[in-house]
Amino acid sequence: MLVYILRRLAQSLFVVGAMMVIVFFGVYLIGNPIDILISPDASLQEIEDTKIRFGFDRPIHVQFLQFVGNAAQGDLGRSFVHGESAVKLILHYMPATLELATLGLVFAIALGLPLGVYAGYRAEQWQGKAIMTGTIFGFSLPNFWVGMLFILFFSVYLQWLPSTGRGETVEILGIHLSVFAPGGLKYMLLPALTLALYKASLVARLARAGTQEALMQDYVKFARAKGVSESRILFVHVLKNILIPIVAVLGLELGSMIAFAVVTETVFAWPGMGKLLIDSITKLDRPVIVAYLMMTVLVFVTINLVVDLLYTWLDPRVRLAGETS
Amino acid sequence: MDLLLRVVILVVGLWLFFRVLRGHSHLYFSGPMAYVSAAMLLFFISMALFAPEISPQNPYDLAQLNIMDSRLAPGSSSIDQALVYHLGTDDQGRDILSGILYGLRVSLTVSLLATLVAMAIGVIVGIYAAWKGGKTQAFLMRLVDLQLSFPSILVALMLMASFGRGVDKVVLALVIVQWAYYARTVRGTALAETSKDYIAAARCLGFSDIRILFHHLLPNCMPPLLVISTIQVANTIVLESSLSFLGVGVPITNPSLGLLISNGYGYMLSGEYWMSIYPGLALLVIVASINLVGDRLRDAINPRLKR
Amino acid sequence: MSILEVQQLQTHFFTNSGVVRAVDGIDFILSEGQVLGLVGESGSGKSVTGFSILRLVDVPGRIVGGRILFRGQDLAALSQQEMRAIRGDRIAMIFQDPLMTLNPVLRIDTQMIEAVRAHHRVSKKAALSRACDTLTRVGIPSARERLSSYPHQFSGGMRQRVAIAIALLNEPDLIVADEPTTALDVTIQSQILSEVQGLARESGTALIWITHDLAVVAGLADEIAVMYAGRIVESGPADAVLQRPRHPYTHGLLGSIPGLSRRGKPLQQIPGMAPNMANLPAGCAFAPRCGRASEQCHSRTPETQALSPTRSLRCHHPLSEEELA
Numbered sequence: 022m023l024v025y026i027l028r029r030l031a032q033s034l035f036v037v038g039a040m041m042v043i044v045f046f047g048v049y050l051i052g053n054p055i056d057i058l059i060s061p062d063a064s065l066q067e068i069e070d071t072k073i074r075f076g077f078d079r080p081i082h083v084q085f086l087q088f089v090g091n092a093a094q095g096d097l098g099r100s101f102v103h104g105e106s107a108v109k110l111i112l113h114y115m116p117a118t119l120e121l122a123t124l125g126l127v128f129a130i131a132l133g134l135p136l137g138v139y140a141g142y143r144a145e146q147w148q149g150k151a152i153m154t155g156t157i158f159g160f161s162l163p164n165f166w167v168g169m170l171f172i173l174f175f176s177v178y179l180q181w182l183p184s185t186g187r188g189e190t191v192e193i194l195g196i197h198l199s200v201f202a203p204g205g206l207k208y209m210l211l212p213a214l215t216l217a218l219y220k221a222s223l224v225a226r227l228a229r230a231g232t233q234e235a236l237m238q239d240y241v242k243f244a245r246a247k248g249v250s251e252s253r254i255l256f257v258h259v260l261k262n263i264l265i266p267i268v269a270v271l272g273l274e275l276g277s278m279i280a281f282a283v284v285t286e287t288v289f290a291w292p293g294m295g296k297l298l299i300d301s302i303t304k305l306d307r308p309v310i311v312a313y314l315m316m317t318v319l320v321f322v323t324i325n326l327v328v329d330l331l332y333t334w335l336d337p338r339v340r341l342a343g344e345t346s
Numbered sequence: 347m348d349l350l351l352r353v354v355i356l357v358v359g360l361w362l363f364f365r366v367l368r369g370h371s372h373l374y375f376s377g378p379m380a381y382v383s384a385a386m387l388l389f390f391i392s393m394a395l396f397a398p399e400i401s402p403q404n405p406y407d408l409a410q411l412n413i414m415d416s417r418l419a420p421g422s423s424s425i426d427q428a429l430v431y432h433l434g435t436d437d438q439g440r441d442i443l444s445g446i447l448y449g450l451r452v453s454l455t456v457s458l459l460a461t462l463v464a465m466a467i468g469v470i471v472g473i474y475a476a477w478k479g480g481k482t483q484a485f486l487m488r489l490v491d492l493q494l495s496f497p498s499i500l501v502a503l504m505l506m507a508s509f510g511r512g513v514d515k516v517v518l519a520l521v522i523v524q525w526a527y528y529a530r531t532v533r534g535t536a537l538a539e540t541s542k543d544y545i546a547a548a549r550c551l552g553f554s555d556i557r558i559l560f561h562h563l564l565p566n567c568m569p570p571l572l573v574i575s576t577i578q579v580a581n582t583i584v585l586e587s588s589l590s591f592l593g594v595g596v597p598i599t600n601p602s603l604g605l606l607i608s609n610g611y612g613y614m615l616s617g618e619y620w621m622s623i624y625p626g627l628a629l630l631v632i633v634a635s636i637n638l639v640g641d642r643l644r645d646a647i648n649p650r651l652k653r
Numbered sequence: 654m655s656i657l658e659v660q661q662l663q664t665h666f667f668t669n670s671g672v673v674r675a676v677d678g679i680d681f682i683l684s685e686g687q688v689l690g691l692v693g694e695s696g697s698g699k700s701v702t703g704f705s706i707l708r709l710v711d712v713p714g715r716i717v718g719g720r721i722l723f724r725g726q727d728l729a730a731l732s733q734q735e736m737r738a739i740r741g742d743r744i745a746m747i748f749q750d751p752l753m754t755l756n757p758v759l760r761i762d763t764q765m766i767e768a769v770r771a772h773h774r775v776s777k778k779a780a781l782s783r784a785c786d787t788l789t790r791v792g793i794p795s796a797r798e799r800l801s802s803y804p805h806q807f808s809g810g811m812r813q814r815v816a817i818a819i820a821l822l823n824e825p826d827l828i829v830a831d832e833p834t835t836a837l838d839v840t841i842q843s844q845i846l847s848e849v850q851g852l853a854r855e856s857g858t859a860l861i862w863i864t865h866d867l868a869v870v871a872g873l874a875d876e877i878a879v880m881y882a883g884r885i886v887e888s889g890p891a892d893a894v895l896q897r898p899r900h901p902y903t904h905g906l907l908g909s910i911p912g913l914s915r916r917g918k919p920l921q922q923i924p925g926m927a928p929n930m931a932n933l934p935a936g937c938a939f940a941p942r943c944g945r946a947s948e949q950c951h952s953r954t955p956e957t958q959a960l961s962p963t964r965s966l967r968c969h970h971p972l973s974e975e976e977l978a
Binding site: 036039173287299302303318 | 379492495496497499500503504506507580584587588591592593594604607611614615617619622623626629630633634636637638641
């Protein structure tokens with residue numbers, strides 16, 4: 022088990038390293054590397070100073086090492102627009118995105134899993150087919166359009182929920198979170214639901230396929246022979262069996278939620294990393310873009326690692342085999 | 347584009363569809379939904395192909411626009427009573443319906459082109475990796491896995507942030523985002539096929555590698571690939587529209603449906619919903635019909651499904 | 654007192670390649686505490702008979718005719734709800750391969766407790782203690798600890814004992830055992846056989862033992878019924894059927910069993926292959942392979958004749974007493 026953990030850690034470090042190489046050399050391929058560090062209308066003196074500070078007058082491999090060194094200390098340049106360290110800026114907006122993505126994932130599972138299991142149970146009847154067609158619409162709808170529709174319906178027409186922005190926050194361990202704040206949750210509902218829709222469809226399809234297969238297994242017949250109720254068969258026997266592969270997929274989906282949040286945050290003006298990224302792209306605030314890239318890679322790699330470990334822990338056959346070997 | 351060329355494209359598309367369905371047509375056309383989704387898809391593609399002929403107005407020809415006609419509700423007539431704006435107009439006086447038709451064109455062209463190129467690259471890489479095996483395969487697949495472990499939207503965003511706006515740049519970004527998916531799929535299929543007897547027979551007959559790869563292996567890897575690419579076109583359309591909505595996609599001079607939605611977004615909250623909602627509906631229907639058709643297609647030609 | 658009376662049971666499968674008459678008009682009576690050996694080749698319909706009694710026949714099959722009188726109540730006419738109350742409580746089933754029939758991701762105690770609680774309102778603790786007692790009864794050492802294990806942590810023989818324990822949990826009146834020893838080692842087989850026999854006698858439970866191996870039921874069964882192509886071709890008290898088989902098929906089956914008493918004599922074989930159930934020949938289904946077949950056999954299906962109150966036969970030309978001497 023320990024060997025496995027170490028091996029996965031090494032793999033993760035490899036990916037982070039590979040990304041750094043790609044970002045660094047990619048910048049060289051696309052344009053002047055100075056551009057990612059200083060504002061377009063900097064004075065000649067500033068350009069010279071930056072060159073020396075970042076060692077642009079030195080050979081390229083030395084520059085790369087300096088880049089890595091700076092990165093390790095958390096220095097990936099300063100934002101032109103905000104004037105602060107890019108890393109600090111991203112970290113400031115990260116909690117908002119993370120909690121949105123997490124709530125979105127929770128909604129996606131809460132919606133998709135039961136629907137998918139039921140669709141698998143009634144696969145040949147109209148209920149199963151209707152749910153399946155519904156899921157196709159679910160992942161055909163572009164993220165941003167769903168968000169707009171929700172705003173139109175729930176905010177403008179029904180006036181139940183606010184349309185944009187983030188409400189009150191509550192500070193926990195130094196991090197500002199909306200989900201526990203009394204006024205904050207209602208601001209999260211629509212964006213989280215928008216995010217969740219696409220994933221819920223995928224989860225439902227996965228759950229249905231898994232359920233269909235599980236229902237053909239002998240242990241279901243045996244459970245029926247014992248007189249166990251159908252709902253228990255579905256939600257204990259079948260669910261536990263399909264949960265394992267679904268968890269494996271879902272963990273990776275959290276990373277994808279963070280990515281899709283970019284669009285959702287723009288629609289709902291939710292102050293997270295994604296909105297920061299779009300603003301930075303339009304304003305050509307390159308250090309922030311680079312910092313976002315590196316931070317995202319780090320988050321992804323961590324999530325992948327955690328999911329892998331979770332998977333090994335969840336499947337008793339894998340876990341116990343590891344222990345006895 | 348020449349009218350004849352467009353008709354040819356339509357015919358080729360239909361031929362491809364029935365070719366993939368070879369022998370399995372009855373499995374595809376198994377219910378009303380099959381006909382409806384296929385018909386919708388055909389309808390929309392035809393509308394996009396023949397937009398210049400059927401559109402009431404060319405919204406990008408400034409001479410045809412009248413600024414006095416801006417922000418009119420659906421069903422209104424133009425100032426000079428010559429035109430009825432069935433779906434309303436935007437803030438520049440452009441007919442939304444025409445905008446949708448032209449926007450469909452851009453969306454479909456960009457996505458189809460990107461998918462085709464990505465598929466070509468992916469197929470070459472995938473087949474090569476499967477054929478060579480060993481270290482080459484391991485290296486190429488690592489590359490593929492690395493790319494695939496990041497969500498496509500992020501990769502696309504980053505690329506567009508570096509490239510700047512432009513239709514060609516969007517296509518390039520979409521190609522880069524997708525090729526890895528095809529490479530992985532094709533490599534899987536190719537691996538399964540290379541262990542089959544007809545490949546061994548071809549080798550025994552002394553055919554050159556290139557000939558075996560393109561004459562024998564490739565045609566057998568194509569059917570599942572074509573089905574996947576159908577669904578991928580849908581995903582690409584959504585991706586491109588997301589990029590355009592965010593402002594990093596196609597330029598204003600050649601808007602896709604995503605950009606139209608983005609332009610109309612600001613007016614939505616004040617009640618002038620038609621500028622965003624109708625293009626959005628068009629986007630939904632085209633993507634949904636591609637997905638419905640592709641999904642059914644996949645089930646119809648899947649040999650392992652219980653009948 | 655008869656506990657189970659099957660009358661003209663017919664279970665057909667409606668497949669794409671035609672109707673398969675898996676069970677085509679069988680009758681038998683089982684008394685309390687009696688052991689019936691249901692013998693036949695693969696495809697004879699014996700397993701389907703077992704599933705039919707428990708109403709667990711999967712699509713595309715269903716019971717199309719006949720009655721299954723359990724304590725006077727026709728099981729074939731009950732609703733799924735009513736049937737569920739009986740399954741696992743009054744009638745239990747043991748399947749062939751316990752590796753496939755026990756849910757691999759649930760613990761043994763979970764799977765046993767649910768069998769009890771599906772039928773009786775008892776606390777988990779009470780159910781657990783009953784499970785523990787039953788496991789000890791079937792010969793599993795240190796039952797308390799083993800309860801928290803997973804199925805794959807048991808050996809094949811142990812797993813089958815667990816399955817038997819589950820069947821005994823609610824003290825059913827009837828147990829249907831579908832080839833429970835086929836998947837086990839020969840040495841374990843005989844162990845399990847005698848243990849099940851002892852347990853059944855002890856609790857007065859009636860037992861239907863389904864098998865393809867006549868030798869297995871030889872020492873176990875009170876009554877034997879031989880099935881061929883969906884019909885019972887011969888039935889009667891075990892001793893009588895085994896020592897004086899009247900049907901050519903039964904005679905052939907017995908003749909093909911190697912044994913010490915036949916040393917030096919050539920093994921008899923029944924020529925030909927099992928019939929294609931989707932395409933049965935006209936007349937007696939065994940006729941193509943029977944050495945005694947006549948015109949009549951190929952055109953008319955033999956009806957069940959009662960040779961004596963306890964003995965029945967379906968044959969136009971049964972073996973006579975003189976031939977058997």
